[in-house]
Structures are given as C-alpha cells and as structure tokens.
Amino acid sequence: MPDDLFDQDAWFGRIGYAGSRAPTLATLRGLVEAHSAAISYESIDVLLDRVPKLDLHSLQRKMIGSRRGGYCFEQNMLFRGGLRSLGFDVASLQVRVVRGFAIDAPRPMLHMVLQVNLPEGPYLVDVGFGNLAPTAPLQLSPDLEQDTPHEVMRFIRMGDELTLQSRLGDRWEHIYRVVLLPRVDAEYYIGNWFTASHPDSPHRSNLIAARPGANRTRITLFNARLNVRHATGEVERRMLADKDEYRDVLTETFGLALSDEELAAALDAVARNGTQGAPHPSFA
Template sequence: MTSVDMHVDAYLSRIGFSGSPSRSLHVLRSVHTCHLLSVPFENLTVHSGGRVQLDPPHLYEKLVLQRSGGFCYENNSLFAWLLTQMGFQVTLLSAQVKNKTTGFYGPPFDHLVVMVTLDGQHWLCDVGFGGPGFRTPLSLDTRGPQEQGHRVYRITEQRNESSGMLFLEWQQEENRGEDGDWTEIYKLTLDPRRMEDYAEMCQFHQSSPCSLFFCKSLCTILTPEGRLTYIGRRLTTTTFPKEGSVLETSTRDLQDDEIPGVLKDKFGIVLKSPLIPKDEPMTPLPVIY
C-alpha cells in the first residue's frame, strides 16, 4: 500500500474547482460536474498489464497525482472520500447496470454509486459511469422528470415485501416529456454498503468475459460541448445539441501506434505500460438478475 498523503486542496485543483468548499448543494453540484469534466471514466489499467487497487491512497495517487482516471469503484469511492472530507454525509450504494444488448441486469455490486444526505434531502451522485451518466446529482426524493440540458432522467420505485428497489431511467439523447419512452440505466437500493463489499465484483470486471471492462479497452470523458470516447481502435466525438441543433457524432479509426498519443492529448492519460487495444463481444451472464 502506498503511503501518499491525501489533500483535499490538491484534489479540488485536479478537477478544476476553485470556489469555496462549503457544505452546500451548489458546491455538491459544482464538484460533481468538475470531476466529470476532468477525470476520465476508463479501464486502461486492466489492458496495460496492471490490476485495479481500491485502497484510497493508491486511488488518490492514480487519479489526483498521476492525473489518470478509473472505473466506478475508483472514481466514485475516491469522490466519496472527497465529499466526506468536505463535510458531506455520504453513503455508498450498490447498483446493477442494465445490459443494452441482453436487457438483463448485472449482479449485485456491479456498480458503485454515492448518496449524499444534505439538509434532510437525498442526492444520487455518480462520477464513474460514462455515456448515459448525469452531469449533476439527481434527487432521490423526486419521482418526476429531472431535466439536465437536452436530457431528462427520472427515478422510479418498485417495492415488495422485503425491500425497495429504485430504477434510474432516461430518454437517451432526447426529452419527450413525462409520457415519452423511458429506458432503464441501472437499479439500486438505499442499503448502506462498505468498500469491501465491492471487492469480488471489482475482480470480476477485470477478469470475466461477461464484463464490458474485460472485453473492451475504453476511456471516455465529458466535455463542455459533449463527450469524447475511445474504445478499442476507435475515437468517437459527440457534440450535444443546442437550441436549434441536433446531436452530432463522428468516429475515426485509430492505428495502434496512434492510441498512446490520443490518450495523452485528448484525455490527459500517460500509461506506464503499453496498452493492448481490445474490443471483443461480451459473453452473456449465466445467471439472470
């Protein structure tokens, strides 16, 4: 385990937050967006000969000092540490992501998300998801549509005798009102979790052909105009629609020797070991969740 010192000011500087770190909803929203604009969602460690480690000092060294990124267990757990240090009341939650191809959910602890309780209200934070992710925290107390730019999200509830299950939904890159077509992103409960609860699934995502992160080398980051996404040997630029315009995407193929430069110039990531580009189909899970 590394003995690196962890400093809130350095973390805030890393994500470009320059305001007063007060415990307020405005600050929570701001640091959430700043993180998404600065720290990539990526799994490049898995495809460059390394293993993901979840102890906070290691994550701080990787994401803050080395200015790299990570997947949900890394981004969201370190973000939870930051919020705790800033005085927020933080709870780790377990989510299960819905596979767009199979229509089934991943196993429990498939995804780590963060709940912040502030002035009696509950907010869902997620800086470790990628394309469908929301820019600012969503209210967990609201069941109606929550608009964010051209997108709209909502959280619905399903209860049975034993527990409550919440579903995060969106209308993809459109906002067609409350009666539009909603697509599920992931489901979660509000049961508090600990970091050690995610250890088994963290290993699964680094080694299983049923995991997106094992099958594809990827890196994506939110930009002021849209999103940049690298997968395998492709780079996709997405420009979000503004008033009077439509969503635009462009993709270009990459040669292997181009990829390190693209990762450095577009995402700010310099790998310590050579990357092996990968883009293989996932094997369906043997168990349906």
C-alpha cells in the same frame, strides 16, 4: 501520506475547482461537474491485467498524482473520500446496470454509486459510470425530471428499486436500478475483483474511455471507435487507425498520461482479444 488522509488541495487542483468547501448542495454540484469534466472514466489497468487498488492512498496517487482516470469503484471511492473530508454525510450504494437491457432484467449489483444526505434530502452522486454518468447530483425522488449539464434524467420506481433513466433525443433509456440499501466496502472489493478478473468482463479485452464534453456532448472510446454523441441523439463516429492516433486521443481528448509501454501493451491486448463490431451495450 497516511492511507486515510485526503489531500483536498491536490484534488481541487486536478479538477480545476476553486469554489466553496462548505458541505452544501451548491458545493456538491460544483464538485460533480468539475470532477466529471477533468477525470475520465477508463479501465486500462484492467486491460493490462492489473486489478485496481481501492485504498484512498492508491486512488489519489493514480488519479490525482499520475493524472490517470478510473472506473466506477475507483472514481466513486475517490470522490467519496473527498466529500467526507469536506464534512458531507455520504452513504455507499450499489446498482444493477440495465443499459441495453429490459428494465426488469435480473442483473447483478456490480456498480457503485453514492448517496449524499443534505438538508434538502438525499441525492445520488455518480462520477464513475462512464458515458452516461450524471454530471449533477440527482435528487433521489421518483418521477421528477432533473436537468444536468448534459442530459435530463429521472428515476422511476421498479419494485423496491429506483431506475435511473436518461432522455436521449426524444426517448427515455434505462441506465441502472438503484438498490436503496447502504453497502460495506468489502462488497465493492468483491465486485472490483470480479470485474477486473472474470474472463468475460468487457474491461479485460477492450480499451474503454469516456468523458462528458462541451455543449452537452458525450465522448466515448471503445477500442478503435471514437464516438461523440450530441444531446439530439446524433452521433459522430471516427475509427482510429494507428498508435499515434490512439495516443493523441487518449492524451488530448481524455487527458490520460500513459507510457509508451502501457499503450503498446493495451493495443496488443485489443488486437488479440478485443470485441469486433458494435460495442458492449453499457458503452454504446
């Protein structure tokens, strides 16, 4: 398959989507919800010292053909390729993650999101943030509370940027600040290399996976900690004890296909270098 060819049928089969292919808001909603539920966020390749490849052929081979997940650059570049193949008008943006930080924290632009331009206006799409990725397109308008299959979300102004917030229980929490300036792919290649290579990157030392669950739940794995967070804010916690439990959770809960060698190498890396105690703020 040529590098720039997108296999729509394979993608739809992977995410269980059987709806319209017209480039409309209704189609976009269906695709975001289906993709988010089917393809988990995970950065196991980085833990195994592999810099993820971002060409469309490699992304389809990994996340569609090999039934793996991916992190932000992988997920949103794959999703962008699918949208463009359907005729959607898509621009690429970057954001500053402020989950666990002050709203005005001086944060780098190390996360990729998409702006989809529709007759109804511009919408933000992000299937690659992990435990709080919006499970519906969000209208890029400030001060508008927007429901999703999971949380209610909104944007508020922060200078020239829009801060995405999520209502968790009875409080609003900052997620990231959107920089409303289209980016070129070379900037994502730099961010991908930095995230996958810098010794202080949490992805290099920790086993991380996330996906949205049923009944507005969010499921997150950070090393041995498996959390199921409910819409009320209540969290069920479980600690994984051995390799068999990890395999069961990665396979059954997150739908990830790992070889025995990959799983053993990942657990060895966590045992040597993984964060002890509470998870990184972005994955709490």
